[in-house]
Amino acid sequence: xxxxxxxxxxxxxxxxxxxxxxxxxxxxxxxxxxxxxxxxxxxxxxxxxxxxxxxxxxxxxxxxxxxxxxxxxxxxxxxxxxxxxxxxxxxxxxxxxxxxxxxxxxxxxxxxxxxxxxxxxxxxxxxxxxxxxxxxxxxxxxxxxxxxxxxxxxxxxxxxxxxxxxxxxxxxxxxxxxxxxxxxxxxxxxxxxxxxxxxxxxxxxxxxxxxxxxxxxxxxxxxxxxxxxxxxxxxxxxxxxxxxxxxxxxxxxxxxxxxxxxxxxxxxxxxxxxxxxxxxxxxxxxxxxxxxxxxxxxxxxxxxxxxxxxxxxxxxxxxxxxxxxxxxxxxxxxxxxxxxxxxxxxxxxxxxxxxxxxxxxxxxx
Amino acid sequence: xxxxxxxxxxxxxxxxxxxxxxxxxxxxxxxxxxxxxxxxxxxxxxxxxxxxxxxxxxxxxxxxxxxxxxxxxxxxxxxxxxxxxxxxxxxxxxxxxxxxxxxxxxxxxxxxxxxxxxxxxxxxxxxxxxxxxxxxxxxxxxxxxxxxxxxxxxxxxxxxxxxxxxxxxxxxxxxxxxxxxxxxxxxxxxxxxxxxxxxxxxxxxxxxxxxxxxxxxxxxxxxxxxxxxxxxxxxxxxxxxxxxxxxxxxxxxxxxxxxxxxxxxxxxxxxxxxxxxxxxxxxxxxxxxxxxxxxxxxxxxxxxxxxxxxxxxxxxxxxxxxxxxxxxxxxxxxxxxxxxxxxxxxxxxxxxxxxxxxxxxxxxxxxxxxxxxxxxxxxxxxxxxxxxxxxxxx
Numbered sequence: 001x002x003x004x005x006x007x008x009x010x011x012x013x014x015x016x017x018x019x020x021x022x023x024x025x026x027x028x029x030x031x032x033x034x035x036x037x038x039x040x041x042x043x044x045x046x047x048x049x050x051x052x053x054x055x056x057x058x059x060x061x062x063x064x065x066x067x068x069x070x071x072x073x074x075x076x077x078x079x080x081x082x083x084x085x086x087x088x089x090x091x092x093x094x095x096x097x098x099x100x101x102x103x104x105x106x107x108x109x110x111x112x113x114x115x116x117x118x119x120x121x122x123x124x125x126x127x128x129x130x131x132x133x134x135x136x137x138x139x140x141x142x143x144x145x146x147x148x149x150x151x152x153x154x155x156x157x158x159x160x161x162x163x164x165x166x167x168x169x170x171x172x173x174x175x176x177x178x179x180x181x182x183x184x185x186x187x188x189x190x191x192x193x194x195x196x197x198x199x200x201x202x203x204x205x206x207x208x209x210x211x212x213x214x215x216x217x218x219x220x221x222x223x224x225x226x227x228x229x230x231x232x233x234x235x236x237x238x239x240x241x242x243x244x245x246x247x248x249x250x251x252x253x254x255x256x257x258x259x260x261x262x263x264x265x266x267x268x269x270x271x272x273x274x275x276x277x278x279x280x281x282x283x284x285x286x287x288x289x290x291x292x293x294x295x296x297x298x299x300x301x302x303x304x305x306x307x308x309x310x311x312x313x314x315x316x317x318x319x320x321x322x323x324x325x326x327x328x329x330x331x332x333x334x335x336x337x338x339x340x341x342x343x344x345x346x347x348x349x350x351x352x353x354x355x356x357x358x359x360x361x362x363x364x365x
Numbered sequence: 366x367x368x369x370x371x372x373x374x375x376x377x378x379x380x381x382x383x384x385x386x387x388x389x390x391x392x393x394x395x396x397x398x399x400x401x402x403x404x405x406x407x408x409x410x411x412x413x414x415x416x417x418x419x420x421x422x423x424x425x426x427x428x429x430x431x432x433x434x435x436x437x438x439x440x441x442x443x444x445x446x447x448x449x450x451x452x453x454x455x456x457x458x459x460x461x462x463x464x465x466x467x468x469x470x471x472x473x474x475x476x477x478x479x480x481x482x483x484x485x486x487x488x489x490x491x492x493x494x495x496x497x498x499x500x501x502x503x504x505x506x507x508x509x510x511x512x513x514x515x516x517x518x519x520x521x522x523x524x525x526x527x528x529x530x531x532x533x534x535x536x537x538x539x540x541x542x543x544x545x546x547x548x549x550x551x552x553x554x555x556x557x558x559x560x561x562x563x564x565x566x567x568x569x570x571x572x573x574x575x576x577x578x579x580x581x582x583x584x585x586x587x588x589x590x591x592x593x594x595x596x597x598x599x600x601x602x603x604x605x606x607x608x609x610x611x612x613x614x615x616x617x618x619x620x621x622x623x624x625x626x627x628x629x630x631x632x633x634x635x636x637x638x639x640x641x642x643x644x645x646x647x648x649x650x651x652x653x654x655x656x657x658x659x660x661x662x663x664x665x666x667x668x669x670x671x672x673x674x675x676x677x678x679x680x681x682x683x684x685x686x687x688x689x690x691x692x693x694x695x696x697x698x699x700x701x702x703x704x705x706x707x708x709x710x711x712x713x714x715x716x717x718x719x720x721x722x723x724x725x726x727x728x729x730x731x732x733x734x735x736x737x738x739x740x741x742x743x744x745x746x747x748x749x750x751x752x753x754x755x756x757x758x759x
Contacts, residue, residue, distance in 0.1 A: 015598045016445075019468070019497050024488060025438060081485070088427030090485035316511035319658075321692050323479040323491050324511055339416060349482070 005067065009035045031133050032066055038136040040065040040108075042128055048111060048202040055200045058164075059125040060098065060111045065136060067105050072139030074101045074175035075168040075246065075270075080110070081135030084123055090135065092347075093120040096168040096248070096270075097139065100175040111202060113164045143246060143270040145172050147187070154187060155244060158237060160228070160257055162194040162249025168270065169193075169248055170203055177215060189217040190236055194253060197223055228253055230260040242266060284360035289330065291365060301337060302329075302363055303352035313352060313365055320354035327352055332361030399660065399713060407713055408656030414705055415691055418698050426695045427484050433471050433677070434489075440464035444621070448607050448614040461621035463678075466628055468497045470680025471696065477502055478510060480695045499562035499595045501587035508565045514692050518637065518644045518665030525637065526644065528553070528560065529569040532736045533637075534644050539739040546737030550634075557626035562588055628678075631726060632669070636685030639667045639728040641718050662689035663710070667718035668703070669725050676700060686717065 007013065013022050013035075026033040032041060044062035049055070072078070081092040098111040114125035147155060161169045173191065191210075195201045201221065211219040220236070233240050241264040247257045254271040261267040282299025293309045303325055306313050316324030320338055326349050333344040334355040342358060343350075352363070399407065444461030447453040473496030475481070481489040488494070495502035508524065516522035520536055527533040531550055532543040553560050565584050570576040599622065604615040643664040650661065669675075669683040676683050676699075684699035687706055694702070710717040720728075 012602060015594065015602055018594070018598065019473070019495055020434065020438065020488065024434070025442075028435065028438070083427075086424060088422075088424045088484055092485060316507070317515040319515070319655075321514055322506070322510040323482065323693070324506070326482075326492060338412070339419065 005035065032064075034066045034068050036068065038066055038068045038138060040069075040134050040136050042130055042132040042134065043107070045128065045130060049200055051199045055196055056114050056116065057125055058111060058113045058202050060109050061124060061128065062107055062109050063134065063136075064107050065105065069102075069105055069108075069136070070138050071103045071106060072097050072101060072108065073144045074172040075144040076139040076141040076171075077143075077168070078108070078110075078139050079137035080120065080124070081137075082120060082123060082128075084119060085127070091120050091345075092135070093118070094347075095121075096141075096171065098167040098170045098174075100171060100178045111164075111167045111170070141168075141270070143168055143248065143268055145176075145244075145246070147176065156188045156190070156237070158240060158243050158245040159189065159191045160233075160245065160247040160249070160253075161192075162228075162253040163196070165247075165249030165253070165270070166193055166195075166202065167248075169246060172246065173210065173217065177210070177213075177217075187216060189215075190220070191217060192220045192222065192228075192233070192236070194222045194226065194228065194249065228256045228260075230256075233260060244268075246270075282356075282358075284332075284357070286357050286360075287362045288365040289362050297357050297359070297361065299356060301353055302327075302334065302350070302355050302357060302361070305357070306352065306363070306365060311365065315353060318353045320351050323351060325352040326350065328364040329355070330362045330364050333358040334361060399656075399715075401654065401656075403713065404654055404656030404660060406656070407709070408654065408659050410709055411659045411690060411706075412655070414702065414709075415694065418691070418694055418702060422483060422695065422698075426481070426697065427486075429697050430472070430476075430481055430489060430695070433467060437464050437467040437472060440467065445603060448603070448610060448617055451610065451613060454613060454617055458617045458620050458624070461618065462624040462628075465497060465621055465625040466678055469625060469629060470632070470682060471677055472680075473497065474680050474682070475696045477506055479693050482693075495591075497595075499558050499588070499592045500564070501562075501591040503587055504565040504584055505561070510692070514689065516650075517662055517689055518642070519647055519650050519661075520644050521647055524564070524567065528564060529567060531733070533732065535736065535740045536644060537736075539736075543737050546733050550733045554627055554630040555623060557630040558622060559592075562592060631722075632679045632682055634729045635669050635722065635725040636666055636682055636688075638732055639718060639720070639725045640732060641716060642667050659690055660715070662686075663706075663715060663717075665689065667720075667725060669722050670719055671722060675722075686719075 008022055008026075017025055021036065023034045023037045026035070031039060040063035042061055043064045046060045046062075048058040048060055075096070077094045077096045079092050079094050081090045083090050095110045095112055097108050099107070099109040102108050110124075112121045112124050114122045116122075145157065147153065147157065159169045159172065169191065173189070176189065193207075198204070198221075201207070201223075207219050207221065210217055218236075237243055241261055243266060245257075245261065245267045246269075247254060247267065248270040251271050254269050257267065258269065282297050284297050285294055286297045286302070286305050287294030288306055288309065288311055291309075291311050293306075293311060295305065295309055298305060298308070300308075303313060303315055303318065313327065314324050316322035318325075329348050329350045331346060333342055334350055335342045335358050337354045337356050350363075352365075440460045441464040444457050444459075444464055447457030447460060450457075473494070476489050476494045477491050477496065479491035482491050491506070513523055513525045518526065520526060520534060527537060530553065532539065532546055566581060566588065567576055567584075571581055599618040600615055603618060604611040607614040643661075645661055645665070650657070653661070663686055666685040666689045668686050669679070671679075671683055681696035681699045682688055684696070684703055687699035687702045688696065690706065691699075691702065707717050709715075
């Protein structure tokens with residue numbers, strides 16, 4: 001840490017620049033100068049599946065984070081915030097980091113599929129240009145491996161991924177390889193990946209090179225109708241339930257993997273949120289995850305339903321003006337009681353008093 | 366009657382209600398008691414207006430608030446820097462005053478109302494932002510966004526009627542203490558920042574024993590912390606940074622704070638206290654409809670006319686009526702909203718209280734002086750039979 005950053009990060013400077021903070025002054029000169037915030041500049045964009053017909057484009061985006069980036073462990077994700085062109089609303093989404101574990105300030109890559117319904121991913125893959133600034137969070141998540149090249153163990157590692165779920169697994173494998181996980185260490189990694197088609201396979205060349213390499217990493221690629229089966233897994237790894245396993249992919253794949261592993265504590269999973277379905281009426285159930293309470297959706301406001309369950313969330317005006325009851329809706333669709341507007345964004349801040357759930361809904365309360 | 370107070374209190378308020386209803390009906394033909402149906406229709410029209418503007422929010426609003434923040438930061442830098450040039454002292458004070466006024470009103474007040482939460486920018490989020498004044502954001506949001514904006518001008522509920530120290534409504538019972546009304550108002554103006562900071566302590570309720578020590582400690586702690594922070598910045602750190610000019614910078618910062626105090630006090634007092642602004646009783650507002658809520662916000666607020674710059678410098682609180690109808694809509698939309706709100710007022714025959722700064726200030730000053738003396742008991746006009754029935758039924 002240089003003297004300048006130490007000085008700029010001091011309490012005295014924080015006091016001098018309150019209430020906006022020093023970053024709001026520094027950005028008047030250069031958006032990469034920050035003391036607390038994390039931002040990143042797009043330095044490269046590479047299309048990963050140019051040959052794919054009929055499936056969504058995928059691109060790997062290289063980011064140069066600001067000096068505030070604390071680095072990441074393989075398998076972690078980062079929140080990316082961006083204001084889409086013509087809109088002033090910052091949209092924030094989570095993406096797994098696909099590059100090997102990074103140190104503070106080091107470059108990272110995100111490999112993103114431009115889903116039809118994903119506004120942020122579509123923008124990043126199709127429209128973002130080199131030089132574009134993004135807002136970042138620090139890396140988070142515990143879908144990480146503890147193996148290190150520094151202390152060789154004989155543990156067998158299993159990675160199972162589907163579709164875009166390959167990104168955190170790629171980060172893990174790249175980290176292992178970079179840090180000296182080679183044939184001489186005699187540590188076995190089994191990597192099973194499910195993709196729609198060979199044309200749609202991202203990282204295809206790199207995966208082929210890994211499969212060829214002298215590294216004890218077995219790569220099994222399955223395409224099209226070849227879904228996950230416990231039978232096949234058992235054939236590859238007879239004692240899979242007692243083997244450290246990481247699985248990441250769509251909900252369907254993860255359900256099958258979980259079934260196969262039963263209650264084995266060796267399995268770590270990460271899955272994409274299934275898209276929320278708007279039923280248009282008071283159906284489904286509402287759960288308040290922190291309190292561990294849930295009930296059938298009555299169609300009333302989230303605040304009233306929480307109170308009916310005996311919870312006591314903070315509230316004020318109860319009519320949408322004071323913002324005392326803002327909480328994070330983690331999943332599902334809510335309808336704004338005042339406007340009738342429906343919203344299905346994951347991890348969205350809502351005012352409990354004027355938000356009524358439509359179908360299943362979870363709130364971090 | 367669904368009043369849960371002790372009987373004497375209930376009788377007193379019931380009397381007050383009768384009197385109030387009679388006054389509004391008899392002496393103020395501009396503010397008719399709308400029928401429930403009319404109120405509902407009125408509310409629906411305002412809801413529709415709100416939807417139209419919410420639908421338009423976007424880049425213009427985001428660019429605007431970011432532009433204001435940038436300008437304010439430039440004034441801040443200029444103000445702080447000019448203190449190093451002793452002959453530029455008046456300029457430094459002026460720049461710093463402008464910065465503080467912009468920050469407190471167009472930025473702080475409005476951001477902390479949640480007007481820009483939709484942008485998803487944590488730096489402009491009501492839960493995170495804490496303004497450049499001694500009042501801690503958390504306390505202020507409770508007392509202002511919740512209590513004042515929900516119970517606007519309901520006597521006994523809205524603590525912004527006289528702020529617990531002034532007599533600003535005839536229905537506040539006169540006591541000899543109120544002879545000092547003009548003096549208290551003047552002191553509040555000069556020390557407005559400190560006044561707002563301790564407002565949520567509800568000192569009058571501590572003295573009367575209604576508030577427990579525990580409650581006071583909970584509210585008081587953040588105040589002590591925030592006041593310390595502000596004092597450190599304006600009266601120690603920045604003066605010290607100018608070395609031998611310590612005293613001149615300290616004085617300059619103090620003057621800028623007072624200039625801001627005087628300005629905000631005057632804008633805010635013109636928003637709720639000019640003649641013609643109505644107050645309400647708790648009974649009138651029991652089980653209130655959305656239409657009546659709008660109606661009460663409208664009658665409980667007053668606007669100030671002026672230039673575009675004047676509106677920016679007052680955080681658009683010169684459109685207090687629109688602010689109270691739509692407290693979570695970005696304030697820069699109030700001028701365009703005011704045209705339609707005014708048209709609606711004409712349609713329903715409701716008075717739209719507005720006037721130049723001079724006129725509204727004079728009206729407020731007159732009220733402060735007049736109410737320092739006992740006001741003659743208004744002879745309760747014979748209340749219409751229907752109205753009294755209402756009271757009993759309420």
